[in-house]
Amino acid sequence: PILETSRLRLREIKETDAASMLAYLSDTEVMKHYGLEPFQTIEEAFDEISWYQSTLKQKTGIRWGITLKEEGVVIGSCGFLNIASQHYRSEI
Template structure:
């Protein structure tokens, strides 16, 4: 039996499942070099790559190791970004948070609004105790947002990830359920 994907609603947003018909929306912003600068992947080149990303979202949900919501504005049913949890370790009650947004919607409070919806969902509905984020030190926008959302910086993981033919340092940030 297929699990029902939870839809979340905020003042301006609907957070919903991303489906194959959203592939052009996904391709639009994941092909943008600025959006992909800190994503750990090269900008997408075609619909096939967007479909692979959508299939990954479906797979992590189906296998119970994550969930990724498409961010849509209430007035238009267009996916303008995504956010969610991955590497969900149920035994240790922790997961990583990840997010990205089309640059046309940067600096409008949209991602903060979306994360303020999924963080409580993670703590309460998914019983996550620790939500962690791995962020490149130069990604000032994401670091600022996470700190605004009461994530604490825990330290630098030197050359933690190999992406786009280079090793990346990542900062570990986390927020605990007890501080929620």
């Protein structure tokens, strides 16, 4: 689903978002909160998108791209992981 606030739109992340994702996933300051090394290549961004898509397909998670409504480029992401639907539980 697409979620909206007055300023933001949360939507599915697609392969066309790889460059904008690389922009923030290669930022040292951002990645220190992920516990990962900053991304170096566009291929790493494509791998991340593929992982997001696989968790949705397997129904174990969902990840939204956070965009500013006016611009439409992905500036971050959020979502749920390790969904346990039988227990109505997930990680944010």
